[in-house]
Amino acid sequence: AEGIFKCFFPSKPASVATTSPPEEDVDTSQKNLPLPKCQVPSHTIPVLDETEISELAKRFTDAIPENELSVATLQGYLLKNKVRPRKCVDEVAQWHI
8 A cells, every 4th residue: 555655646855956057057038038827726736755755655554454455446545635645644544444
C-alpha cells in the first residue's frame, strides 16, 4: 500500500533550491512583457516534499488491513482522493470499515 500511495502523489526533493537565471541570461526584449495570468485549477494535485509523502504513505499503510483489500480497491480510493493526500490518509480508516 505504501508504494501505491507514493505512485499516486508526486513529491519534490526535500532540498530543492529554486534559483532564478543570472541576469545576463535573461532575454532583455522579454523583460517588460506582462507575466502570463496563470490560474491554478481547483483540481491541482499538491506536490509535497519527500519527507511528508513518506510519512503519509506510512500512515496510509498502517491504516490498511493486510491482505483484505485488492490493489484495484486501493487505487480506486486513491483516485477519488487524488487532489487531497492529507485528507485521504486522515479518512482511510473510516473508508475501509
